[in-house]
Amino acid sequence: MNKRKTEGKIRESFDKITPDDLNSVKQACDNIQVERTANSAAAAKRSTVSFWKIATCALALILVAVVTVTLGGILSGGNGGKNLGKTVATVSLDVNPSIELKINADRRVTEANALNADAQQVLADMDLTGVQLQVAVNAVVGSMLRYGYLSDLANSVLVSVDSSDAADYSDIVKQISDEITLRLKENEITASVLTQKITSDKQAQNIADTYGISLGKAQLIAEIVKANSAYTADKLAKLTINELNILIANLPQDGTSGGTEQPALPQTSGTPSRESYIEQEKAEQTAFDKVGVAREQVQRLRTKMDYDNGIMVYEVEFVFEQTEYEIEVDAISGTIVSYSSDKYGKAPVTPSDQAIGKDAAVDKALAHVGATREQVTGLVAKEELDDGKVEYEVEFTWGDYKYEFDIDAAGNVVSFSREYEPVISTGASDEQNFKQRVCEQLNLDPSLVREWDCEIDDDYPNKTVYDIEFKYERYEYEVEVDPTGAILKWHREKDD
């Protein structure tokens, strides 16, 4: 049985066992429709006072609303006809979903906005307008728990409050933090709540606009960049609050590191969850094994979590036999992503005529990762003279990773790094280009191509090959191309 047949068999079997419940599902949908109409009619009739006589039951009501999806989508459309008065403060809750709650002087929600796609899912059809702030936070956090955005793997919530009244600010922050902590505690999760006052910072506003994130998260990022200029906003914007919280824990507490301004980092309670990562000891052991040294033998061991090249890593630093090692271990997979060693004092210089040569240096680098010349692409090797010493720089791409090595004249790996750089076909434009290229090579008219389907072929774990299927006139084509669109092999058969 070949791969396509196996896939076809799986599809067919799942197809057969799938029940057809269309009618009962439609019935359930009709019920929603009826409830929506009834609710919006009822909401229009209610006066502010009578509606909020039942405020004590609001918590239960909101939770029911989340589960049964009863209320209509009037989230972003102001206060839905309820007279709630002026907005005096804005609270935003960031986890990965970003939700903004505007509140009036009575601490009732005048408007609830989903600031990203995750938040839309969290808010679903909840109508929070008119609800007490505490109740709204309870409902939002409950929904985040339900959808798995908050869990023992991610326990950090950023609370940003924009309020001109200082006393009011402290009070709001306390109320929200307590509510979040309590709600998570009910689910046996110890919360880590970050709180900050929105300071209409221009830089933060820029970050928020550029990356489409909430002002609160943008302000947090701006402050982290101030504290450590090695970070950049574009990289940090992709991280969740839990990941940012982990980075904050590693920032210098006593001032700036390369940054120009004194950062104003948020107040933090609790510690961010590291449950989704391997244990620090394990990462350290991986680093020790790489050097071939036991934990007891190393000195000045220092490990911290960091974000590098798009992934969370443990940065393990230590000294062994006059050499300082810095090794980064992928915090999720536990593989080494970069390695460097620096020997104190002068290393014995290998004379140029005894240097191993470029070819041998390439072999050393390939052997280090277990690749062969045939498997890698973009292989570049350079010989350089550094302070009278010969050194080799070797670069190549293997699978989805780009590797860079520094190798000394004697053939020792001085440092290497690995960066995740998938060759991605993705966008429509790439597919369009492929179609054009493939048709050129097969002498076909692209406009007559039907049922074009292009995807990465998984038969080649270490190089990128695209598998393309399409129909043309009475033939079905199967083509394999490399990332440049050059055909590697193809065949066609009569389509019947």
Add this chain to the structure above:
Amino acid sequence: MSTVKMNTANFKEIERCIIELGQGNNDAFDRLYTLLNRSVYAYALTIMRNVHDAQDIANDCFVSIYANAHKYLAQGKPMAWVMSIVKNMCYSRFRQSQRFADVDESQLENQLLVSSDVSAEDRIVVRTCLYKLSEQERIVVVLHAVAGMKHKDIAEHLQIPLSTVLSKYNRALAKLKLYLQEAQDEQT
């Protein structure tokens, strides 16, 4: 319902249906159900390993699609959106029940026996997928082979590297071939 592999044209159709549904055209729902039912149910079953839970979740998922279609942001990846709903509903159910609701292999076999048009071979295929593969392997297999998601979208959905998705997929398929071959040999 056809067992043809999901392709780009299907995804476009799914997206169109969601958008139409969001605009109040309820007729689009039937088409959407036909296009998605197998993928939604298969994914729920893969995570829950319990026919009854999978059926509940698949139905809830369609209700949720109906209720939220107007919020769908068209980005050409409707399957990723739908599959996120399924995944979150499954995990939410796990959390609510505070237990893992899956049944063992023989119980699942019994659950599948209820339907008459499911052949012995189909049951073997499903059982093999659900019980001979690790959770991540079977998820990758179902998302690709059944739901037709591209590997890079699966990587994004599961938040794991593309290379991991590819290697898991290859390993899982090789395992499946082997088990199915064995089962076939036993039958003959």
